[in-house]
Amino acid sequence: MYSSKYAISVKGLVKRFGSFTAVNGVSFEVKKGELFGFLGPNGAGKTTTIGMLTTLIGKTAGSATVAGHDVARQQNEVRQNIGIVFQDPSLDDKLTGRENLDLHGMLYGMPKGERRERIDMILDLIELKDKQDVLIEDYSGGMKRRLEIGRGLLHEPEVLFLDEPTIGLDAQTRRKIWDYIKRLNREHHITIMLTTHYIEEADYLCDRVAFVDHGKIIALDTPDALKDSLGGDVISLEFSGDAESMRKRLRSTRWVKNATVHEGVMDLSVRNGERRIPEVMAVAEKEGVKVLSVNLHKPSLEDVFIHYTGSSIREEEAGGADRMRTAMRSRNR
Amino acid sequence: MDVNAIYVLWLRELKRFFRSKARILGTVIMPVFFLLGLGFGFNSLVKIPGVGNYIQYIVPGIIGMTILFIGVFSGFQVLWDRQFGFLKEIMVTPNSRVSITLGRIAGGATTALVPSMIVLVLSLGVGFAPVLSLEMLWMIPFLVLIGVSFISLGLIISSFVDDPQGFSSIVNFFTFPLLFLSGAIFPMGVFPSSVQYVGYFNPLTYGIDGMRYALTGASAYPPLLDLGAILVASVLLLALAAFTAKR
Numbered sequence: 001m002y003s004s005k006y007a008i009s010v011k012g013l014v015k016r017f018g019s020f021t022a023v024n025g026v027s028f029e030v031k032k033g034e035l036f037g038f039l040g041p042n043g044a045g046k047t048t049t050i051g052m053l054t055t056l057i058g059k060t061a062g063s064a065t066v067a068g069h070d071v072a073r074q075q076n077e078v079r080q081n082i083g084i085v086f087q088d089p090s091l092d093d094k095l096t097g098r099e100n101l102d103l104h105g106m107l108y109g110m111p112k113g114e115r116r117e118r119i120d121m122i123l124d125l126i127e128l129k130d131k132q133d134v135l136i137e138d139y140s141g142g143m144k145r146r147l148e149i150g151r152g153l154l155h156e157p158e159v160l161f162l163d164e165p166t167i168g169l170d171a172q173t174r175r176k177i178w179d180y181i182k183r184l185n186r187e188h189h190i191t192i193m194l195t196t197h198y199i200e201e202a203d204y205l206c207d208r209v210a211f212v213d214h215g216k217i218i219a220l221d222t223p224d225a226l227k228d229s230l231g232g233d234v235i236s237l238e239f240s241g242d243a244e245s246m247r248k249r250l251r252s253t254r255w256v257k258n259a260t261v262h263e264g265v266m267d268l269s270v271r272n273g274e275r276r277i278p279e280v281m282a283v284a285e286k287e288g289v290k291v292l293s294v295n296l297h298k299p300s301l302e303d304v305f306i307h308y309t310g311s312s313i314r315e316e317e318a319g320g321a322d323r324m325r326t327a328m329r330s331r332n333r
Numbered sequence: 334m335d336v337n338a339i340y341v342l343w344l345r346e347l348k349r350f351f352r353s354k355a356r357i358l359g360t361v362i363m364p365v366f367f368l369l370g371l372g373f374g375f376n377s378l379v380k381i382p383g384v385g386n387y388i389q390y391i392v393p394g395i396i397g398m399t400i401l402f403i404g405v406f407s408g409f410q411v412l413w414d415r416q417f418g419f420l421k422e423i424m425v426t427p428n429s430r431v432s433i434t435l436g437r438i439a440g441g442a443t444t445a446l447v448p449s450m451i452v453l454v455l456s457l458g459v460g461f462a463p464v465l466s467l468e469m470l471w472m473i474p475f476l477v478l479i480g481v482s483f484i485s486l487g488l489i490i491s492s493f494v495d496d497p498q499g500f501s502s503i504v505n506f507f508t509f510p511l512l513f514l515s516g517a518i519f520p521m522g523v524f525p526s527s528v529q530y531v532g533y534f535n536p537l538t539y540g541i542d543g544m545r546y547a548l549t550g551a552s553a554y555p556p557l558l559d560l561g562a563i564l565v566a567s568v569l570l571l572a573l574a575a576f577t578a579k580r
Contacts, residue, residue: 054425056421080427086418091419093417094348094349103341106341107426108426109338109427
């Protein structure tokens with residue numbers, strides 16, 4: 001047993017594919033028992049980071065320890081102590097649910113008795129006992145995902161990695177998976193690191209969240225602290241025409257902490273937002289900007305993300321996917 | 334080296350194989366066409382010196398061919414596993430590439446025995462008359478080692494080729510020359526001597542010659558030489574397969 005209080009410790013981790021830098025010097029620590037999230041658009045470098053931490057991808061620079069073991073020098077020790085649920089499905093569809101678990105247990109060298117016992121326990125936990133002898137090809141998407149999460153836990157790992165655990169699932173199944181993840185963390189004290197590009201997922205599940213964009217961590221804190229960092233409320237103005245001079249004018253006032261424009265909406269971070277709306281409207285009139293609607297709300301993680309990157313995850317997504325494609329093309333050349 | 338991992342990957346291949354009736358049928362169909370087409374076609378036209386009629390000559394060759402095809406195409410399983418993500422599940426476990434490769438080869442070599450035995454039984458129906466004796470037991474090491482050699486070759490190809498179409502064409506590029514330059518269908522004597530030399534470097538030549546000895550008592554080389562040659566080829570190809578296995 002390692003003594004450090006950190007389950008994961010990462011310093012200056014870098015991964016380059018040719019000329020494309022997928023992960024550009026990330027550093028963070030995950031405490032034992034923590035539920036830690038990597039939030040960012042597709043192509044931000046989340047999966048690549050998980051790949052390096054789980055020893056599947058070699059790093060270009062930096063260092064990382066997982067469960068007290070160095071990911072480059074102690075691959076087998078790291079592998080023995082982690083569980084992973086990949087972004088894409090990774091079950092054998094010609095085997096039954098129970099056979100998939102059994103195969104996994106054997107690959108981790110679990111003795112027969114212990115295997116049977118743990119598999120029964122896991123099947124209860126993920127509520128798939130009545131489907132254990134059904135072939136995976138006849139499972140639904142949600143059932144497969146639950147089985148994969150259960151499989152990741154079978155060999156009692158210290159750290160569980162979940163790469164986009166609810167991608168492609170319907171809202172109801174997603175909620176169920178969230179509850180499993182939370183229970184695993186709270187009741188079974190498993191350290192979990194997950195990646196997601198769903199804001200609500202990170203907000204609902206994670207003790208601490210790291211915003212990842214262009215291979216870098218741009219903010220890292222608890223969801224509440226991140227929201228507080230915006231300084232109060234968010235006023236969102238939908239407008240038509242050019243609002244740049246209005247934005248500059250508002251930004252220069254003392255009471256506007258931040259002002260960003262994206263997709264025809266201006267977001268203002270202010271305290272006591274309800275009292276500031278008349279003033280904002282007055283500025284708009286003076287600057288000749290036509291305001292179509294006004295919305296006042298407490299900041300969400302989405303607002304925080306926009307604050308730090310200047311665009312929403314969805315907008316980033318398009319750019320990220322392009323970057324990824326370009327990188328792939330240059331790799332194939 | 335992890336015996337557990339080898340065993341469970343072997344078991345997985347067996348389960349997948351026996352659950353797919355189409356797959357079993359598919360592995361038998363091509364050899365049976367060769368057996369019927371070539372066997373019947375040439376039986377009345379061709380006599381092979383030292384062996385007798387053509388059916389006697391070609392059946393060991395067809396059995397070798399069955400394993401060759403299954404073996405090289407078993408690399409497809411790796412592509413399949415990569416496609417369906419299962420490869421990552423295997424690769425992230427604390428097992429060496431050597432054990433993982435050994436597990437796949439053990440599974441493939443075992444499943445290849447089933448179609449080759451089916452072909453042997455069917456060949457009795459078209460007039461094949463094996464020489465019944467204890468010498469028939471020689472068949473077992475040759476069946477297994479042909480399997481090990483060419484499953485390894487299939488795995489090696491799968492390490493370099495990602496897309497299924499590319500894999501199929503490259504596999505065909507290997508299998509047909511290997512087949513025709515092995516003495517499986519006709520004796521190597523029909524070729525100019527320069528081509529015959531190529532046959533000396535073909536592991537299948539020795540595998541099939543050994544099979545022929547086991548089933549008919551006639552062979553071009555002594556069975557121990559055949560066994561030695563295919564054993565060396567299996568070990569080399571297996572080592573290369575373990576070395577090139579990645580991700």
